[in-house]
Amino acid sequence: MGDKERRYYAAHREEVLERARKYREANRELLREKSRRYEEEHRESRRERFKSKYAADPERWRQKTRDWRAANPEKAKAFGRKHGDRTRHGAGVDRDRARMWEAQGGRCYLCSDALDPEDVNIDHDHECCPRNRSCSYCRRGLACGRCNLIIGHAGDDPDLLELIASKLRPVLAATKARMAEKPQQMGMFSA
Numbered sequence: 001m002g003d004k005e006r007r008y009y010a011a012h013r014e015e016v017l018e019r020a021r022k023y024r025e026a027n028r029e030l031l032r033e034k035s036r037r038y039e040e041e042h043r044e045s046r047r048e049r050f051k052s053k054y055a056a057d058p059e060r061w062r063q064k065t066r067d068w069r070a071a072n073p074e075k076a077k078a079f080g081r082k083h084g085d086r087t088r089h090g091a092g093v094d095r096d097r098a099r100m101w102e103a104q105g106g107r108c109y110l111c112s113d114a115l116d117p118e119d120v121n122i123d124h125d126h127e128c129c130p131r132n133r134s135c136s137y138c139r140r141g142l143a144c145g146r147c148n149l150i151i152g153h154a155g156d157d158p159d160l161l162e163l164i165a166s167k168l169r170p171v172l173a174a175t176k177a178r179m180a181e182k183p184q185q186m187g188m189f190s191a
Contacts, residue, residue: 089122089134097122100142109141110151121148126156 001009009016024031054061069076097120106115109123121143128138143151154160 089124089132089139092136093122093134093139096136096139097142100139104142108144108147110143110147113144115142115144119145121145123148123151 100109100122101115101117101120104115106117107113108115122134123140123143124134125138125140129135151161154164
């Protein structure tokens, strides 16, 4: 932009902005199509540029992400809800999630507690796909966070979970009996 154009723009700023707004409004579909075509044509080059920048200093980009999440917790949460499963669990996850939700009646397939639609875990077999990834073959069901954590830490081993339960029952009973024998403490406000 030359000096003459800058002066004109400064003197007629509102008029120029209004003309631009009207043009965008009148040509909305054309501009959307141009934008879509441009994005398609340049997607790979943008992706490659980012990959090379990321490869040069991955910790810098991880820190930028952490900083953004800390500064924008609500946006980060909304982004995670919108894109989380789709980006992590791949194609068909929305269809499978809806199918599992319907089949399970909105309940955890392990403990039968009601699931929060905003905070549901897709349980899958880790022998097929790694952590935070899955395919339609290894998805087992929708689980609450507690159950998903328990079976994950137990390595998806039902024998280990049964062993833990069998050893936990008598210990809980013995502890409850000891606690029943405990003398009552006098509270500050007891009569």
